[in-house]
Amino acid sequence: MAVLDTPRILLIYTGGTIGMERDYTSGALRAFDFNNLLQQIPELRQVDCAIHSVAFAQPIDSSNMDLPHWKQLARLIGEHYDNFDGFVVLHGSDTMSYTASALSFMLENLAKPVILTGSQLPIGDLRTDAKENLITSIQLAALRENGLPLVREVCLYFEYKLYRGNRTTKVNTEHFEAFESPNYPALAVSGVHLKVRRELLWNPARKGVLKVHTSMDNRIGVLKLFPGMHPDWAATLLRNPGIKGMVLETFGAGNAPTASWLLEELRAAVGRGMHIVNVTQCIGGSVLMGQYETSSSLKDIPLIDGRDITSEAALAKLMYLLGAGVAQGSFKTIFETSLRGEMS
Known part of the structure; x- marks a missing residue:
């Protein structure tokens, strides 16, 4: 597609803690309304992109993530691929590395960012990590260079670091630094400045049209x-x-x-x-x-x-x-x- 002046980012909510907010009257958790994302997280207005969202009809805990959900995610990205410049997948942290790895193989010739993120605390909690993870993931997905997406692979963003998704593993259930990429450096680090290490980004010699593979054999x-x-x-x-x-x-x-x-x-x-x-x-x-x-x-x-x-x-x-x-x-x-x- 012709690249638009303002990057278009599709937010895909599968489930998980990041999609919950707390009712301060009852203390109970309830689903976050992503249709009113800009109203509830006004900081996103500072990101130079247009944000649209879709959600699983029945959001799931990531422990229930399975082949049909991976296929649904891959198909969603394939169906919307020509209309968006980047994708942010909101996902529970427990199986996020599995999903990131699977999507990396299912999306052949990917030339746009697909960034998975989540949180350890619900988005409305006082000390939540959800807002930073969400905002920076969207910002990274919207990055362009010479009119094209800067990141062109499946990644995982968590607690100030962007990793290649299929290099990650969850290492902690309590700390905000829940993930590591033990054998490959972080692709980007978010601090006072957002530093992307371009030399580490995936840039295969062979390029072509996106192919979505959904024939995964789980035997x-x-x-x-x-x-x-x-x-x-x-x-x-x-x-x-x-x-x-x-x-x-x-x-x-x-x-x-x-x-x-x-x-x-x-x-x-x-x-x-x-x-x-x-x-x-x-x-x-x-x-x-x-x-x-x-x-x-x-x-x-x-x-x-x-x-x-x-x-x-x-x-x-x-x-x-x-x-x-x-x-x-x-x-x-x-x-x-x-x-x-x-x-x-």
């Missing part, structure tokens, strides 16, 4: 290794014929016990066509298969090298590639390739 699972794990537990997951992909959360730099029963179960599962991704349990750092003896056997099986991808992004990427029908022979190579900046 996947997570197997977290722990000392003393019973063989039957691993076997139950790895032998399940309905599971097509598995995120294996290993120790340290991708290490696992060298017990023969575990290696045999993993090797047999891969032999049956299961795609198993080696991801570290650590908050930060990378899988380095083969660096230690306890990971050499995993490399030989061979498992997919998840390097520094988060578990959230690994799960979303498995769903995306399985849904896309990627051939068995090329699946490992494609997974180990960064598609949306999700891994180094």
Whole structure:
């Protein structure tokens, strides 16, 4: 579309704490009226953009976020893509990193900002973080350079920092600094000045028309290794014929016990066509298969090298590639390739 003089931002409310305000008479929480956004948050008038809003017919707690909701979000963005210059998705914090990761894969050739944000406290509370998160997310979504959106990827904004969405994980349930991006720096920091690190923004060589992918295959699972794990537990997951992909959360730099029963179960599962991704349990750092003896056997099986991808992004990427029908022979190579900046 022709870029308008004033950026048009679409606010999409899915649910969560940020969409609640407190009735000071009863103390109860009630839904915030986004139709009167400018009346209730007059500071937004200082942002040079036109704000429109849509909401899920039945807003949900983010713990109930599921594939149908991801598809609804992706379709909403696709349907309104030509009419808006940026999108801000209001989302509960508990599964925000999962949704940000999923949308990054579902929206191929994205050339506009999609920024997820939320809050730890309701928007009307005295010490709320909701207003700052909302206002700055809209401001970031409206940023342009040479007449085009500055940010062109799925991001997550929380407590003064803009992150690449598929690099984030929730790390705290009580602090306002609820999210971290352990293996990739913040794309922007909001202080006295709004500083965007342009060199960190996603700018793929291949560009094209937006493609919205909604075929996500959720026949996947997570197997977290722990000392003393019973063989039957691993076997139950790895032998399940309905599971097509598995995120294996290993120790340290991708290490696992060298017990023969575990290696045999993993090797047999891969032999049956299961795609198993080696991801570290650590908050930060990378899988380095083969660096230690306890990971050499995993490399030989061979498992997919998840390097520094988060578990959230690994799960979303498995769903995306399985849904896309990627051939068995090329699946490992494609997974180990960064598609949306999700891994180094």
